[in-house]
Amino acid sequence: MSKQLSTRNLLGIKDLTEGDIQLIFETADNFKEVINRPIKKVPSLRDVTVANVFFENSTRTRLSFELAQKRLSADVINFSASSSSVSKGETLVDTVKNILAMKVDMIVMRHPYPGAGVFLSRHIQANIINAGDGAHEHPTQALLDAFSIREKMGDVSGKKVVIVGDILHSRVALSNILCLRKLGAEVMVCGPTTLMPRYIGELGVRVEHNLRKALEWCDIANMLRIQLERQDIKYFPSLREYTMMYGLNRALLDSLGKTITIMHPGPINRGVEITSDVADSEHSIILEQVENGVAIRMAAMYLLAQKD
Ligand code: CP
Numbered sequence: 001m002s003k004q005l006s007t008r009n010l011l012g013i014k015d016l017t018e019g020d021i022q023l024i025f026e027t028a029d030n031f032k033e034v035i036n037r038p039i040k041k042v043p044s045l046r047d048v049t050v051a052n053v054f055f056e057n058s059t060r061t062r063l064s065f066e067l068a069q070k071r072l073s074a075d076v077i078n079f080s081a082s083s084s085s086v087s088k089g090e091t092l093v094d095t096v097k098n099i100l101a102m103k104v105d106m107i108v109m110r111h112p113y114p115g116a117g118v119f120l121s122r123h124i125q126a127n128i129i130n131a132g133d134g135a136h137e138h139p140t141q142a143l144l145d146a147f148s149i150r151e152k153m154g155d156v157s158g159k160k161v162v163i164v165g166d167i168l169h170s171r172v173a174l175s176n177i178l179c180l181r182k183l184g185a186e187v188m189v190c191g192p193t194t195l196m197p198r199y200i201g202e203l204g205v206r207v208e209h210n211l212r213k214a215l216e217w218c219d220i221a222n223m224l225r226i227q228l229e230r231q232d233i234k235y236f237p238s239l240r241e242y243t244m245m246y247g248l249n250r251a252l253l254d255s256l257g258k259t260i261t262i263m264h265p266g267p268i269n270r271g272v273e274i275t276s277d278v279a280d281s282e283h284s285i286i287l288e289q290v291e292n293g294v295a296i297r298m299a300a301m302y303l304l305a306q307k308d
Contacts, residue, residue: 008307009128010300011117012137013178021182025147027299028292035071035294044302045074050106051099054131055081055092058110060266060290061131061140065108068297077104092116093123100126106301109133127304135169135230141265142175144296146183148289149220152261157184162214164190164246165224165273168197169231172224172265177203190214191246194235211246215256222263223248223274239272249275253283261285 005020013021034042050069054062062078069076079099081087086095096107106127109117114136121128132138149156161180167173167189180187181204188206189196200207208214215221226242236242248262262274262284270276279286 004306005303008304009117009121009130010139010304011121011128011130013139013142013175013182014137016139016179016182018182021143021146021179024143024296024299024303025150027303028147028295031071031298031302032292032295035298041071041073043073044298045069045072045305047075048072048106048305049075049077049102049104050108050301051077051079051104052131053079053096053099053107053109055086055109055111055116056132058131060293061110061138064290064293065129065131065140065297065301068294068301071294072298072302074106074301077102092120096120096124100124106305108301127307129300129304132171134171135174135227136171137175137178138171138265139175139179140293140297140300141172142179143300144289144293145172145176145222145263145265146179146185147296148263148285148292149180149185149261151288151292152285153219156180158186159220160186160188160218161220161222162188162190162208162218163222163224164211164214164248166195166226166235167191167200167224168195168235169227170224172222174203176222177205181205188214188217192236192242211248212252215248215252215260218260220261220263221248222265224265225267225269225273243272247271247273247275248278250277250281253278253281259283263289266290 003023007015108129108131110131111133114134116133117128117130146156163173190208264286
């Protein structure tokens with residue numbers, strides 16, 4: 001019997017077992033080999049129709065999902081809220097039910113509201129992948145991040161990972177914490193007190209407010225963008241002050257006396273949380289993360305399509 005995921009939707013890392021994550025990684029290993037061949041396409045999702053339903057902007061996630069679908073020979077339709085009938089008052093459930101009436105099998109959805117994917121899963125039968133729901137979860141980002149650590153370091157277990165920046169508003173932070181902890185990594189979060197969720201310690205992570213100390217501790221630093229679009233009040237005096245306290249620059253990196261790996265989920269705000277000479281340095285695996293995103297999303301969609 002072939003291995004299967006324990007879930008028919010990918011709504012969050014919290015729903016995955018360690019075995020599910022390892023199965024996604026092993027499947028992504030095979031698809032990564034496929035997408036580096038001269039002929040990059042396989043018929044694995046032929047006759048499967050996938051709708052990419054995006055209620056929020058995206059570059060990496062949306063293009064990565066669409067490319068993954070095309071590499072798997074799926075039929076693809078794309079929906080952007082900004083150019084749709086949502087502006088005429090249509091609800092989320094009505095919008096998706098209309099898309100499904102066109103015989104769509106799988107929905108990939110990004111939405112500004114936490115829990116939007118869970119809500120949708122109570123109303124429809126198609127497989128759902130959460131491509132980011134507000135400040136809640138971004139499971140495929142966490143999977144591609146952990147897969148990239150595994151590729152670079154051989155294993156995730158036992159590695160020390162610090163996530164730096166706007167933890168409070170970041171779906172990438174929560175999904176990364178859950179994924180890395182399930183895989184046996186040690187996780188630290190670093191940032192100003194005002195950008196730290198009140199109950200962060202309950203997730204089994206260390207909390208550090210001094211960037212130098214955090215970098216001295218870690219093997220890998222995952223630098224996050226300030227999520228200005230989700231901030232309703234001022235959480236720090238100015239971006240300049242934030243950069244002075246929490247920005248990663250080459251002088252700081254070189255002064256550590258050891259080599260650490262630099263990650264960023266994108267989009268990067270160059271000169272704010274990370275300088276260009278760090279983002280583009282030999283220590284950065286930011287573009288490897290993007291490349292691995294296609295293989296991880298191929299694996300996730302392929303495995304979910306095996307589940308009824
Ligand atoms: N990392 C990420 O989710 O990027 P996009 O917002 O461009 O999809």
